[in-house]
Amino acid sequence: MSESQEEQVVLAEKDGVIIRYATEKDLPRLRRFGVNFYQQSSLLELGIFYNQQSLDSFFRFLVAGRESSTGIALVAQKEGFLIGVIGGVVAPCYTDMNQTHVKENFLWVKKEVRNTPAWRSEERRVGKECRSRCARVH
Numbered sequence: 001m002s003e004s005q006e007e008q009v010v011l012a013e014k015d016g017v018i019i020r021y022a023t024e025k026d027l028p029r030l031r032r033f034g035v036n037f038y039q040q041s042s043l044l045e046l047g048i049f050y051n052q053q054s055l056d057s058f059f060r061f062l063v064a065g066r067e068s069s070t071g072i073a074l075v076a077q078k079e080g081f082l083i084g085v086i087g088g089v090v091a092p093c094y095t096d097m098n099q100t101h102v103k104e105n106f107l108w109v110k111k112e113v114r115n116t117p118a119w120r121s122e123e124r125r126v127g128k129e130c131r132s133r134c135a136r137v138h
Helices: 003-008 024-040 052-068 117-137
Strands: 012-014 017-021 071-078 081-093 096-109
Touching (some): 024 052, 024 071, 052 071, 052 081, 052 096, 071 096
Antiparallel strands (some): 012 017, 081 096
């Protein structure tokens, strides 16, 4: 599937918020989400550092993971702008290697929409969508 086709796939939509797969085109915005998360978290206080190359590699892995079934990244978009992302790594279930599950590795939403009832609803929907899409792949 080409990137342009991928961008047209709407997985869920409610109240003007569209949930779709993240693409290469989204990577600059995902990087900014990653930096914002780091700056607003307590990771630095805990002595946890990051570098831009690692951040870039992480998001590229999640975006490309859809094709290789190793990761997944979904974005929330409103009025053409990304407002959030959830990403996870797909791994086999320890009780049955034929089944997989997704371990959430990254979740970020813009500050102005965080903690609103609409976003909490979208966060749950994205998590469910992430899990169900991976389950269908395997």
